[in-house]
Amino acid sequence: MVRCTYARVSPRDHETTGGTDMAKKAPRRTAQRILEAALDLFNRFGEPNVSTTLVAGELNISPGNLYYHYPAKEELINRLYEGYEAELNELLHASEGVHDVEDAWFFMHTLFELIWRYRFLYRDLNDLLSKNRHLETQFQLVLKNKSRAIRQLIAGLSRAGHLEIDVHEVDTLAQSMVVVLTYWLSYEYVRNPREALEPAHAQGALMRGAHHTLHQLAPYLGREQRRHLLTLSHAYNGEDAGQHPSSSSNATPRVDMAV
């Protein structure tokens, strides 16, 4: 079974020696509150649409106070990114503990929960990359690490005798899974820009994302594990995915549906 622990977003140790007495008193707390407010606003409205002045206004602090903690918006973004990266790398290591589709489902769902909490990074990813040198280099590593974790997950299922795939197809499968994993929330956003990324839609979006990412494994799974995966998807997704998992098996009836 996969075990995951989370590190919380935490501000860097406050190194500035200047500032007012008030700012000195509770620098950690204010820096942390700024991070949390920025994350919330970026997630809701998109990072390009949120100024530092808006973040300060949300917290009822002066722009100068925010500037004291984060002299540029880019620093705010980079601090949030570092929190995401730390959690992601810890979580991706858990792919080594995946031995069956139940582990895989739990792993994928936890990964989507993390992506959801930092969804602003994914919402305007290319725009962020074109403006931010640090993200530009670091996000390449994110994709590589995700890809390695998915290959480990596939290898774990294979070692347990649950999955059969030609070794030359593994990388293609892993990369397609990484693309669906990385861009599922963007896909949900395009389909429903006004609501998809609001908290009320989290559960459905995460479940659909995990379902579609993992379903790419389905045809390579043994009969029992395949059925179990479809049952898990059905149990969690409700009517959105795999409405009739009981009828799904390796004995695949031909499809000739009206489209």
Place this chain on the structure above:
Amino acid sequence: MVRCTYARVSPRDHETTGGTDMAKKAPRRTAQRILEAALDLFNRFGEPNVSTTLVAGELNISPGNLYYHYPAKEELINRLYEGYEAELNELLHASEGVHDVEDAWFFMHTLFELIWRYRFLYRDLNDLLSKNRHLETQFQLVLKNKSRAIRQLIAGLSRAGHLEIDVHEVDTLAQSMVVVLTYWLSYEYVRNPREALEPAHAQGALMRGAHHTLHQLAPYLGREQRRHLLTLSHAYNGEDAGQHPSSSSNATPRVDMAV
């Protein structure tokens, strides 16, 4: 075999009755040149990073002349989008003519060529949607139409006896294919932001995109068609995908690779 024809990007009929004699003389030509220059600059630098002043500068015309044809940047974007949409819908209909993997490969490659020509739409899609009401509604249709075309493609292969899939898994497969199709270039961009969207990288990116999108069909194909798909991918992709297609068949050896 699929047959596809292209309509070129063309400016709307020039309806303005005002303007100078010079502007009256060749309004079509200038409007068209502005569209083409904007498309090129948007594709190279990203739409958020290209102002109308830059487009005018590129053409050695005054900002006022550009404004005469396109009073707002949004109109320029919408005109380009309309060109894309017209070509896309014509192309998507060709999915009805897909009867084997060679048709499917040609269809997918043509689709990726079109997406490449309008890659600025995909590069900053969510940012565009958040600022542009017209795109916000129209792009939802784009995804629906792509999804319908992919289901038609799956149905065509199924009718020809080349593919077997449980009817309840078709929608999940089609949606995952649409996600890879839609976000493949974004994925390439994140992996290599400085070069991925430059013209020199077009062929490799298109091939990898078509390969990864279509490979999701592979496990559902009959032995011969599956082998043919892997051979096509190999022939076009070189070392990037399916290095050893001759070893790929339905008799899949177990993978237990070091990752």
